[in-house]
Amino acid sequence: MDEQGEIETHQTRQHFSSLQRSNFEVKVKNPWYRPVVIFLAAVISVAIIIMVAISVVQNKPLKQKCKYGIVLDAGSSHTSVFIYEWPAEKENNTGKVRQKHTCNVKGKGISSYSNNPNGAGASLHECMEEAKQIIPTHRHHETPVYLGATAGMRLLEKENKGASEKVLDSVAYSLKGYPFSYQGARIIKGQEEGAFGWITVNYLSENLRKPTGTLGALDLGGASTQITFVPQQKIESHDNSINFRLYGNDYHLYTHSFLCYGKDQVLKLSMAKKLESTLKDKVTDHTELRDPCFHPGFNFTRNVQSFFNTPCTEDVKMANRNFFHLGLGNWSQCQQSIRKVFNTSYCPYSRCSFNGVFQPSVDGDFGAFSAFFFVMDFLNLTSDDLAVTKQKLATYCSTPWKKIKENHPHIKEKYLSEYCFSATYILTLLEDGYNFTSDNWKDIQFIKKIGDSDAGWTLGYMLNLTNMIPAEAPDTPLMPHEGYITFMLLFSLLILLLLLLFYIYFRRSTRTAQKDISVI
Numbered sequence: 386m387d388e389q390g391e392i393e394t395h396q397t398r399q400h401f402s403s404l405q406r407s408n409f410e411v412k413v414k415n416p417w418y419r420p421v422v423i424f425l426a427a428v429i430s431v432a433i434i435i436m437v438a439i440s441v442v443q444n445k446p447l448k449q450k451c452k453y454g455i456v457l458d459a460g461s462s463h464t465s466v467f468i469y470e471w472p473a474e475k476e477n478n479t480g481k482v483r484q485k486h487t488c489n490v491k492g493k494g495i496s497s498y499s500n501n502p503n504g505a506g507a508s509l510h511e512c513m514e515e516a517k518q519i520i521p522t523h524r525h526h527e528t529p530v531y532l533g534a535t536a537g538m539r540l541l542e543k544e545n546k547g548a549s550e551k552v553l554d555s556v557a558y559s560l561k562g563y564p565f566s567y568q569g570a571r572i573i574k575g576q577e578e579g580a581f582g583w584i585t586v587n588y589l590s591e592n593l594r595k596p597t598g599t600l601g602a603l604d605l606g607g608a609s610t611q612i613t614f615v616p617q618q619k620i621e622s623h624d625n626s627i628n629f630r631l632y633g634n635d636y637h638l639y640t641h642s643f644l645c646y647g648k649d650q651v652l653k654l655s656m657a658k659k660l661e662s663t664l665k666d667k668v669t670d671h672t673e674l675r676d677p678c679f680h681p682g683f684n685f686t687r688n689v690q691s692f693f694n695t696p697c698t699e700d701v702k703m704a705n706r707n708f709f710h711l712g713l714g715n716w717s718q719c720q721q722s723i724r725k726v727f728n729t730s731y732c733p734y735s736r737c738s739f740n741g742v743f744q745p746s747v748d749g750d751f752g753a754f755s756a757f758f759f760v761m762d763f764l765n766l767t768s769d770d771l772a773v774t775k776q777k778l779a780t781y782c783s784t785p786w787k788k789i790k791e792n793h794p795h796i797k798e799k800y801l802s803e804y805c806f807s808a809t810y811i812l813t814l815l816e817d818g819y820n821f822t823s824d825n826w827k828d829i830q831f832i833k834k835i836g837d838s839d840a841g842w843t844l845g846y847m848l849n850l851t852n853m854i855p856a857e858a859p860d861t862p863l864m865p866h867e868g869y870i871t872f873m874l875l876f877s878l879l880i881l882l883l884l885l886l887f888y889i890y891f892r893r894s895t896r897t898a899q900k901d902i903s904v905i
C-alpha cells in the first residue's frame with residue numbers, strides 16, 4: 386500500500402468508526418427514550434387527571450351546610466317570626482343571608498296582652514313549633530333567637546312600665562323553652578329600627594361593598610314610622626345621627642323614628658283632633674262626625690274612648706260618648722285634616738320635617754316598605770307620578786262605601802274602610818312631612834321584598850348582633866369558584882395537548898434518525 390492508499394484507508398476507517406459511534410448512539414436512544422417518554426406522558430396525564438378530579442371534587446359546592454337565625458318582630462299590630470338561612474362558610478360575604486321562612490303569629494301584637502301578660506308568651510307557640518320543624522335538629526342549639534319589640538311596646542312602656550316588663554318577661558320565658566339559643570327579648574329604639582331597616586335594604590340590594598349609592602329606607606308601621614338615609618348635608622342633631630363602618634366603608638346616616646305616626650296611631654290622633662273640634666261643645670249623645678277620610682255612605686256608631694286609649698292622644702281631652710261616624714269621601718279635605726297632625730310652626734334647626742325634628746333634604750333613591758307598600762299596593766298606586774297618584778286616590782276616596790265593599794268582599798271591613806285615610810296620610814307624610822316633591826317622587830320605590838327576603842329591620846338587626854357584617858372587607862378569592870374550575874380544566878387540557886405534540890414531534894424525529902441510519 387502506497388502512502389496515498391494508507392491515508393485513504395485511515396480516513397475510511399475514521400469515517401466508519403464515527404458512523405459506528407453515531408449508529409451506536411441512535412441505537413441506544415431508540416430503545417431507551419420511547420418507553421421513558423410514553424411512561425412519563427402517561428404518568429403526567431394521570432397526575433393531571435387526578436389533580437383536576439380532586440380540585441373538582443374538593444371545590445364543588447359541597448352539600449350546602451347552612452346556619453340559621455330567628456328574629457321575632459313584635460310589632461304594634463302583630464308579631465312575625467323570621468327564619469334566616471346562610472351558607473356556614475360564607476357568613477361574612479354580603480348578600481348571603483336569605484329569608485327561609487316567615488310565620489305570622491295569630492292574634493294581635495304583644496302589647497295588646499298588657500292585661501294578660503302570660504298570653505303574650507303563649508301566643509308565640511305555633512310559630513316557634515314551626516321553626517323547630519324547619520330548622521334541622523342538629524342546628525337547633527346553635528341557632529340564635531332574638532325578639533325585638535317596636536312602637537306598640539314603646540307606647541305600653543310609656544303608659545304602664547310594669548305591664549310592659551311583664552309582657553317582655555312572658556315572651557322571654559316562652560322563648561327560653563325552645564331548643565334554640567335564646568339571645569334576648571327587648572324593646573328596640575326607634576333609631577335602631579330605622580338604621581337596621583336601612584342595613585337590611587342595602588344588604589339585600591348588595592349596595593354595601595360597591596361604590597354606588599345607597600338606598601334610603603322608609604318604614605311605616607302601625608304605631609311609628611322611620612326615615613333613614615345618607616344625607617348630603619351635615620346632621621345638626623346628635624339624636625338623628627348613626628355611624629357605621631361596613632365592609633371597609635364609612636356610612637353617616639340620618640335617621641328619625643316618629644312615635645305615634647304609624648298609620649293606626651295617626652288615625653287615632655287625627656280622629657281625636659276632628660272629634661275635639663267638632664264635638665267638644667256638643668253635649669248630646671249621638672252627634673255626627675262628618676269625616677272626609679271615609680267613603681260616602683260609611684255610617685257607624687262609635688265610641689270616643691276607642692280613639693283616646695293611647696298616649697298618642699293624651700294632649701286632646703274629651704269626655705266619653707258615642708257619635709255617628711259618617712263618611713264624606715273628599716280627598717283634599719281629608720288631606721287638610723291630616724295636615725293638622727304635623728306641627729310645622731317651629732324648627733330649632735336650619736330645616737325640619739315636622740314637630741321640630743331636624744331633617745336634611747331627602748337625597749337619592751328610597752325603598753318604602755311595610756305599610757307604605759301594603760297600602761299603596763292595595764290601591765295600585767306604586768308606579769304613577771305624584772299628580773296621577775293624587776287623582777286616583779281622590780277617585781278612590783269618593784267611591785261609595787257600598788261599592789268598595791262589593792269590589793273587595795274578602796277584605797276585613799275595618800282595613801277596607803281605612804285605606805283612603807291611610808293612603809292620604811302616606812302622601813301627606815311624604816310630601817308635607819318629609820318634603821318629597823313631584824320631581825323626586827319617582828325616587829321612591831314601594832317594595833315588600835328584595836329577592837326572597839322582606840324589607841324590614843329584622844335582617845339588619847340579626848346581621849348586626851351576629852357580627853355578620855364586618856367593619857373591613859374580607860379577603861376575596863382571586864377568582865370565583867366556577868372560574869377557578871374552568872381555569873384548572875383548560876390549563877390541564879393545554880398541558881395534555883403540549884405533551885401530545887411533544888410526543889408526536891419526538892416520534893417523528895426518532896423515525897427520521899432511524900431512516901437516515903438505514904440509508905447509510
Ligand SMILES: O=c1[nH]cnc2c1ncn2[C@@H]1O[C@H](COP(=O)(O)OP(=O)(O)O)[C@@H](O)[C@H]1O
Pocket residue numbers: 459460461462463494535536537605606607608609610647648649755756759760800
Ligand atoms: O296586608 C296588610 N294590608 C294592610 N296593612 C297591613 C297588612 N299587614 C300589615 N299591615 C299594617 O302594617 C302595619 C304594621 O305595623 P307594625 O305591627 O309593624 O307596627 P310598628 O312597626 O309600628 O310596631 C300595621 O298598621 C298593620 O295593620
Ligand SMILES: [Ca+2]
Pocket residue numbers: 460461535605606607755
Ligand atoms: Ca314594624
